Amino acid sequence: MAEPRSKRPRGTLPACQAHRAGPSSRVRHSFPAAVEEGVCGVTSALLELAYCLQALGEYFDQSHVALPNVSKFFLHQALEERKAAEALMKYQQERGGHYCSKTIQKPNCEYAVGLMKALELAMVQWKTMVRYFEELYALSIENADPHSASTIKKQFIGPKIQKIKLMGDLLTNARRLDCSQDGRNSLGDYFMDRLQEEFRTGIEPCLPLQQCTGAAEALKQPPRESSQHRNGIGPICATIHCATMLPQRNGGIGAKVKQGREGL
Template sequence: MSLAKQNFSNVVEDSINEQISQEMAASHAYLSIAAFMASDGVALPGFEKFFREQADEERGHAQKLIDYQNKRGGQVILQAVPAPDPEWNSAKNAVESALQMEKGVNKSLLRIEALADENNDAEFVRLLRSEFLKEQVESISEISKLITQLNRVSGDGLGLYLLDQTLLEHGIHGVAGEV
């Protein structure tokens, strides 16, 4: 047992390991979407860039949880990351898939926040609220706005090209109208 472990229940420790796996699975899924966007049949470099950045962000979340688990005296147990299911037939379909994934990650974070609260782990609750849950709300909002923009351009023509170029040059904030 770690000398650092204090007020850190096994239930919370296990849930952190599960969340690490979920964040890594999301990172893999985003890499897969980025590869789809980069393929010669799709050729959307702005979307590719956006999804590569999302993959990095999710991997960063996993690393934060690994670092936190170690800081609290928990044991990091990495699990196999399942292969993503690349069943996208359009940019819009891939972005809709990403939105559902983000909502699933958010649901999982809310579940472990409740577990941490039940186990009187105020420090972990604070971390989840200040860093993870806030970012999830922002990601869900950004991806939702991207879907709205994709609905406006409806299809694979000039509108999609212009949206992709905006993503490439200005990132999601240029598309979502945020500052």
């Protein structure tokens, strides 16, 4: 028999237990204190994740590792997580709450000295964040806050699930290439850095075949006539200009145009 909803444990949601309610705001409406504490704690967890990804990006940019595309990938992901934390802060302010600043802990990623370890660490971190957001979503439903539940589900849970799928694909390719796990750079690491599409952030991806075909068909179509062409001004001017540039031979186009001008 399942337990009642009210007695189910909260799990591992990093709710801010020391959260202090700010001054009363006129915009605050149906924003439970428990949800505000959960949003505050998840925001700090997002900042810690961004710090961890930034540390991984800086590691792969060192001279003895020399995987610049992998470094750019992790730094870009760190920037996205930081933007997600800022978006959560903005949402909290819109609902009349506030974020209480905390000390961001040092990331525990010293053991991730290889590409395989770094990818596994990133996937574990994103799985943890998805669990936090799912618990926060359930907490919002329990406290009758459908607005927070809808925002968390659409803007945060969905993108994190896509990132987990991305890390799974990268880990599969890394195992195929036998990438290093102990910090010893291998040929597989070099191939992943140079050939993996997700790591090549500086190169724009090619257009799909359908878009390329559509662009080619658009080039084949004749250009649309402007208003000047429709009223007859454009073609006459173009004809006179092109005819005057031709050599005036006997019976040629240039001579006929000249005779026409004299007749006018």
